[in-house]
Amino acid sequence: MTCSRIADFRNLSPRDRLQKLVEIEALSDDEATKLMSPGVLGLETANGMIENVIGTFELPVGVATNFIVNGREVLIPLAVEEPSVVAAASYMARLARDSGGFTTSCSEPLMRAQIQLLDIPDPHNARLSILANKQEIIDKANACDGLLNRLGGGCRDVEVHVFPHTASGPMVVAHLIVDVRDAMGANAVNTMAEAVAPLVESLSGGRACLRILSNLADLRLARAQVRLSADQLTTSRFDGKAVIEGIVEAYRLAAIDPYRAATHNKGIMNGIDPLIIATGNDWRAVEAGAHAFASRHGHYGSLSTWEKNTQGDLVGTLEIPMPVGLVGGATRTHPLAQLSLKLMGVETASELGEIAAAVGLAQNLAALRALSTEGIQKGHMALHARNIALTAGATGGELDLIVRRMVEEGRVSADRASELLRQQRGTIS
Ligand SMILES: CC(C)(COP(=O)([O-])OP(=O)([O-])OC[C@H]1O[C@@H](n2cnc3c(N)ncnc32)[C@H](O)[C@@H]1OP(=O)([O-])[O-])[C@@H](O)C(=O)NCCC(=O)NCCSC(=O)C[C@@](C)(O)CC(=O)[O-]
Numbered sequence: 214m215t216c217s218r219i220a221d222f223r224n225l226s227p228r229d230r231l232q233k234l235v236e237i238e239a240l241s242d243d244e245a246t247k248l249m250s251p252g253v254l255g256l257e258t259a260n261g262m263i264e265n266v267i268g269t270f271e272l273p274v275g276v277a278t279n280f281i282v283n284g285r286e287v288l289i290p291l292a293v294e295e296p297s298v299v300a301a302a303s304y305m306a307r308l309a310r311d312s313g314g315f316t317t318s319c320s321e322p323l324m325r326a327q328i329q330l331l332d333i334p335d336p337h338n339a340r341l342s343i344l345a346n347k348q349e350i351i352d353k354a355n356a357c358d359g360l361l362n363r364l365g366g367g368c369r370d371v372e373v374h375v376f377p378h379t380a381s382g383p384m385v386v387a388h389l390i391v392d393v394r395d396a397m398g399a400n401a402v403n404t405m406a407e408a409v410a411p412l413v414e415s416l417s418g419g420r421a422c423l424r425i426l427s428n429l430a431d432l433r434l435a436r437a438q439v440r441l442s443a444d445q446l447t448t449s450r451f452d453g454k455a456v457i458e459g460i461v462e463a464y465r466l467a468a469i470d471p472y473r474a475a476t477h478n479k480g481i482m483n484g485i486d487p488l489i490i491a492t493g494n495d496w497r498a499v500e501a502g503a504h505a506f507a508s509r510h511g512h513y514g515s516l517s518t519w520e521k522n523t524q525g526d527l528v529g530t531l532e533i534p535m536p537v538g539l540v541g542g543a544t545r546t547h548p549l550a551q552l553s554l555k556l557m558g559v560e561t562a563s564e565l566g567e568i569a570a571a572v573g574l575a576q577n578l579a580a581l582r583a584l585s586t587e588g589i590q591k592g593h594m595a596l597h598a599r600n601i602a603l604t605a606g607a608t609g610g611e612l613d614l615i616v617r618r619m620v621e622e623g624r625v626s627a628d629r630a631s632e633l634l635r636q637q638r639g640t641i642s
Pocket residue numbers: 221223279295296297298299300301302303304305307476477478479480481483576579580581583584589591592593596
């Protein structure tokens with residue numbers, strides 16, 4: 214098992230980092246070469262993926278180190294434009310190692326498809342007529358996708374939701390509950406919904422309109438837990454017990470205030486989206502599901518929880534819809550997507566979803582720790598300074614110099630970077 218704690222990884226050049234990954238057998242030589250090549254997606258593949266292609270758009274891929282998930286060492290590829298995300302996840306994973314890392318689990322990979330039915334004067338009666346014929350609907354849905362059935366998936370159940378009073382009259386919405394195995398499943402369930410709609414329509418006595426999956430994937434949940442003692446959170450500047458209090462207080466605001474919850478959950482998605490992107494998955498679907506799930510109690514709240522247990526340790530949990538796949542969509546077309554899976558040693562979509570939940574929880578912890586102690590700007594802006602110096606036009610040795618000066622002065626801004634660059638180039642005294 215490759216150890217995810219790699220000494221001095223942060224200080225290596227990108228090439229040397231790849232070399233290190235080859236040395237520890239996390240990647241092969243060929244895979245490292247592929248990662249190093251710009252434009253690896255290629256225009257021809259890109260042109261097959263979407264419409265009216267004129268180019269490709271690259272993002273940096275970093276590796277979050279130090280993760281242990283369910284006792285397994287994992288290196289996590291993150292494709293993201295925002296500085297400090299990879300560092301923050303790696304930092305919290307490093308702290309969590311001493312208490313065993315992250316524990317994860319998940320529900321079955323069940324997705325929902327909805328069939329909207331209108332023009333029904335007796336919606337409650339229609340509901341029972343649909344439910345009475347559940348098996349016929351399930352059989353018809355399963356006739357659509359033989360492969361999914363052979364893989365152990367397929368339509369499992371039918372639910373019917375009634376909205377007696379809408380501006381368009383009573384509405385009945387039939388849900389197909391489908392086990393999509395290792396696919397994200399949107400196309401698979403949409404095909405089923407369209408196939409069974411005429412049957413459901415006739416059973417209800419109404420008219421079918423929409424036939425589409427729901428992105429509120431509340432039956433397909435990934436879960437992560439972590440526990441850290443006060444000692445693990447103690448630094449030369451901060452007492453761990455106070456850090457725990459601060460993190461719990463910060464969480465409590467996110468639990469009750471949607472203005473804070475939106476930012477708190479954005480911090481969670483800072484970890485999750487980059488992994489979703491690095492594996493070629495549909496990040497809009499994951500985002501939509503996450504935020505809808507955060508509103509399930511009638512108000513928008515925190516996706517995670519942070520509590521203190523009887524030993525005084527900090528315990529964090531995250532439960533989040535995770536509609537991700539290893540097949541379908543771009544997961545097999547993008548050459549780097551398969552590489553990401555290889556790096557993590559992931560073999561099922563559920564495993565990928567669980568790792569995503571662990572990174573989301575780590576990222577959330579990093580932000581709450583920073584916010585409730587020194588503030589976010591110190592760590593984040595120190596790393597963002599590089600971006601700012603690049604934008605100002607610094608290159609080569611200028612870059613390190615200007616970053617160092619801005620961080621030392623505590624003045625990280627575009628103006629200051631330009632001023633330092635002019636000074637450096639001798640264009641002002
Ligand atoms: C940024 C740190 C980690 C610095 O924190 P630090 O204390 O200066 O770090 P350190 O130099 O002591 O290093 C500690 C560990 O962090 C990692 N690390 C540290 N630096 C690097 C680096 N350059 N490259 C790679 N890894 C790095 C690395 O694992 C390292 O251990 P080591 O391996 O060296 O033994 C810390 O301040 C932090 O976690 N801050 C939070 C950053 C954050 O949350 N960023 C997200 C963007 S802000 C946002 O969008 C969300 C937000 C905040 O609004 C959400 C919310 O409000 O809830």
